């Protein structure tokens with residue numbers, strides 16, 4: 116098996132590299148796995164020629180796409196850049212996977228939903244209706260995959276955190292260093308999900324030969340305010356957090372109020388229990404403090 120990982124320098128890509136290089140992969144035991152991780156400098160996924168050249172030289176069996184344009188607010192004024200990576204880039208990978216008979220694993224987002232579903236978590240059969248340009252570009256990416264290839268795994272994830280700076284926990288702890296108190300929204304609700312959970316479940320899904328579209332999050336859900344409170348409790352940060360409406364931030368991109376997704380389908384198919392967001396957060400932060 117040869118894995119080719121795109122976006123290997125992002126937070127999810129780095130977690131894949133860590134698992135594959137550190138022998139943490141219980142689900143791949145007994146198989147010889149070679150892997151290659153590439154960042155944007157080695158291969159820009161929006162350039163089909165670069166993608167095809169890399170496929171020709173590496174001949175992967177499994178392609179994991181962790182590359183994305185994730186700047187949700189910036190995408191409002193720079194939709195072209197978001198589409199280049201999240202839609203065209205994804206189509207390029209799907210096209211190359213089809214040509215080289217490789218299996219594609221791709222990550223999408225809860226921001227494909229408008230957050231207006233009432234009293235229930237979003238499931239795979241719910242109709243997407245993105246509110247912002249980032250969500251639109253990611254949804255087009257999903258559609259391109261379905262058009263180009265039959266064998267794929269699309270995993271919609273939410274509020275991803277891992278090592279790196281492009282996540283809420285990092286930003287929260289930075290804000291806490293520089294402010295006496297913080298204002299965090301109580302009316303944005305989704306599921307904080309660790310890169311560790313995502314990699315673990317993805318590798319199990321690959322082992323079991325799962326195909327199609329699935330929601331992959333930690334279990335349960337939380338507001339940003341609840342998430343922040345929990346981080347401060349674990350890290351013993353003694354700063355006051357005001358729960359506020361997200362409206363006061365006046366951000367360029369609209370965000371869904373409630374985009375929490377259910378992981379029931381993937382859990383049932385793999386016969387696994389995915390840890391709750393709280394359990395995972397406690398363990399993840401405690402381990403980081405020990406390192």
Ligand SMILES: NC(=O)c1ccc[n+]([C@@H]2O[C@H](COP(=O)([O-])OP(=O)(O)OC[C@H]3O[C@@H](n4cnc5c(N)ncnc54)[C@H](OP(=O)(O)O)[C@@H]3O)[C@@H](O)[C@H]2O)c1
Nearest residue numbers: 122124125126127155159160182183222224272273274275
């Ligand atoms: N982060 C979240 O909260 C969140 C929420 C929902 C879904 N997701 C999805 O989860 C997946 C993983 O996200 P993440 O948090 O790991 O993202 P990330 O940390 O922002 O990493 C994305 C990586 O993609 C690279 N990239 C950007 N444009 C590229 C291009 N044209 N060609 C090749 N590489 C390119 C980036 O490189 P540069 O740094 O050089 O730009 C970066 O290393 C993505 O599909 C994302 O949309 C994330």
